[in-house]
Amino acid sequence: MSRRKAREMAVQALFQLDFNAGVTSEEALTAVFSEREGAISETTKSYAKSLVEGTQSNLAAIDNYISDLSREWKIDRMAGVDRNIARMAIYEMKYSEERLQPGVAINEAVELAKTFGTEDSSRFINGILGSIVKNKQLS
Template sequence: MSRRKAREMALQALFQLDYNQTDSNEALGTVFNERAGVAEQTKQYSQELVSGTQSHLGEIDEIIASNSTEWKLGRMAGVDRNITRLAIYELKFAKEQLTPNIIINEAVELAKTFGSDESGRFINGILGALVKNKG
């Protein structure tokens, strides 16, 4: 299983869900169709990330708002917002707890791939504040 691929696919699905009237199965189906040959375990982890993030979305958005003093949630770039949501789900709500440094590093790597030049630093700042403040 590739956790990085799972996170990439989850991010793509979450981005779709953020901007389109669709459900998570349809969004994930679109992503899976674009990526042939992905291991079933990777797909399952991606589904877990999407469903977990969606089920805790209200709480996650409150956490982002309280740790992002300069940016309102609606003004954040969609990619940055969804990478941050995904990382917070993994930090706070995921069944399997990984170390915060791994989760933050993975979020920054996603930002480098899918975001703008400033995305990595922006996401690192929010997640770093969250970990530092323990909430």
């Protein structure tokens, strides 16, 4: 299983869910999976699904973490890709059954930001997540 690939697909699905009211997580994931060339293992699909559903289930609490530390930007004014990468990283650090160490989660999020975001996204993601780790209890 490629967790990086699962995270990439999960971010794409979360982005779709963020901007398309009425789309279910299952529909968003199906669309993302169908766009991928080649076979995607069931374990990779399963991990992507758990990331999407877990992030969605904890969205209000996750958004509170982000809002508390990014006073200059309201959550709805953040770039959609950045917002969803940060949400998923926080889910993996705080709520996932297999919690990631903050350094690993931040590194993965920064790499996703480099792939999907703008030139400034990786610095923004690193700053937001670093602030959360420094200022909040993640356990």
